[in-house]
Amino acid sequence: MTDHPPTGASRFQLRPLLLALLVFDLLVMGLAGWTLANSRRQYVVHAGETTDNLAQVLEQYLLASIRQIDLVLMSVKDEAERTDLPPNAAGIEAHLKSQFSRMALLDSLRTTDARGRLVPLDGSDNHAQVDLSQRSFFKHLEQTPQASLYISHPSRDGAGGAWVITLARRMERPAGVFRGVIFATVTLEQLTRELAQVNIGKHGSISLRGKDLELLARYPTTNDQDKLIGDTRISGDYLEAVKSARQVSHFSTSSVLDRQIRTYTFRRMSNPPFYILVGLAESEYLQTWYREALLSGSAALGLVSLSLVLAWMARSTWRKQMDSQAERDHLIQDLTQALTEVKNLKGLLPICGHCKKIRDDQGYWNQMETYISEHTEATFTHGVCPDCAQDLRREMLARRAAPDQS
Known part of the structure; x- marks a missing residue:
């Protein structure tokens, strides 16, 4: 075809x-x-709400923990100032141990005398007492009579020891004379373990920074976590959130530590002045969306x-x-x-003068009625005209008479 x-x-x-x-x-x-773009936005919004809730929970936990530690410090301070006993007196020491046993978060709970020497426990007369007079918390409280709770920057607990932060209060004699410091230490390793209790998924992250943006704790930990403690360097959206002075900010960005893209909530605490950053990994909270997209x-x-x-x-x-x-x-x-x-059949037609047959284009002779029927729409019916009928009668009569004459 x-x-x-x-x-x-x-x-x-x-x-x-x-x-x-x-x-x-x-x-x-x-x-x-x-539809997919709108659905993805909803997942991101939900992740932002989740990180915001987690940041609020962490803030409440930190505030409650610091308040409990401060109550312990205040209890020992009040007992020492009320009785005006020496820092290493049996009653003060017993009260110190009792309060320390109630706080699992604490690594140590100790006192110093007015010269910054660490007061030994168990009433021992240790001539090689540790001198803490150059520590920032001691110098600050010694010079500030009306000082409130002091929270230090992260520091090493002794030579090559663990990273700790120190919470301290000033102790005074009844006349307002400086008599030493009561202080508690919290290891940043223990603080990191507390952060790990929050469900942020396999690739989520939580970080806590101090008042000068020094890193205190981060989860999950990295191989060089120990070197990052105290680092104040931040960049990108995190830095912009700090500069904005807003209490809460939300943003999505790639982490400089592990290159994971996360949706973060930044939360600024006022007292103490800590910074909380909680992030959920897109690769996890968008898993359902990936299936929907597929x-x-x-x-x-x-x-x-x-x-x-x-x-x-x-x-x-x-x-x-x-x-x-x-x-x-x-x-x-x-x-x-x-x-x-056919309808326009015209011109000269070769016809026999005797039998009246017509010759076609192929040279064949056809009966007149056959030729006309094939080349026109006409059909034929046969009859006898009067003249032929008269001739036929005479012929028939002649044939009938012929035997009689013989």
């Missing part, structure tokens, strides 16, 4: 169908993209593929119809041409 291209009219009729399918495909893809993308791709198949089938059907129409048109044209030739 000859493949006839669609005519201009058929192309004009097929074009709206193809255009409608194209618009349908664009709408399907656009709707799928808009299903939606597959469904959209399926609809687009189906529309393309339908378009191909419609085009094939249309072309077959056009081919059939072309064949019919060609047949009609041939028949019309033949009919036109």
Whole structure:
């Protein structure tokens, strides 16, 4: 069969169908993209709300822990100032041990005398007492009579010891004379373990910084965690959040430590002036969204593929119809041409003068009625004219009379 291209009219009729399918495909893809983008925004918003709640919980926990430690310090301070006993007196020492046993978070709970020497426990007379007079917390409390709770920067607990922060209060004699310091230490390792209790997923993170942005604790820990303690360097959105002076900020960024993209909540504490940063990893909280995107993308791709198949089938059907129409048109044209030739039969016809047969274009002689029937729409019925009828009667009468004469 000859493949006839669609005519201009058929192309004009097929074009709206193809255009409608194209618009349908664009709408399907656009709707799928808009739905997925909106769904992703909702997951990010939910992650921000979750990190905000976790940051609030951490803030409340830190405030409660610091308040409990301060109550312990105040209890020992009040007992020492009320009785005016020496720091190493049996009653003060017993009270110190009792209070220390109630606080699992504490690493140590000790006192110093007015010269900054660490007061030994168990009443021992240790001549090689540790001198803490150059420690920042001692110098500050010694010089500030009305000082409140002092929280130090992270420091080593002795030569090569663990990282700790110190919480201290000034002790005075009844006349307001400085008599020493009561202080407690908390290891940053223990503080990190407390942060690890918060459910932030496998790749989430929590960090706590002090008043000068020095790193106090971070979870999860890194191989060089010990070197990062006290580091004040921050950058990017974290730095902008600190500069903004807002209490709470939300942002998503890639961590400089592990390159994980997280949604963070930054929370600023006022008293004590700590900074909390809680982040959830996109790779975890978007897992459900990834499955939704896969299903939606597959469904959209399926609809687009189906529309393309339908378009191909419609085009094939249309072309077959056009081919059939072309064949019919060609047949009609041939028949019309033949009919036109028959209806316009004219010119000289070679006819036998005796038998009246007509010669066709191929040289054959045909009966007149056969030739005319093939080349015109006329049909023949046979009869006898009066003259021929008279001749036939005479002939028949002559034949009947012929035997009698013989």
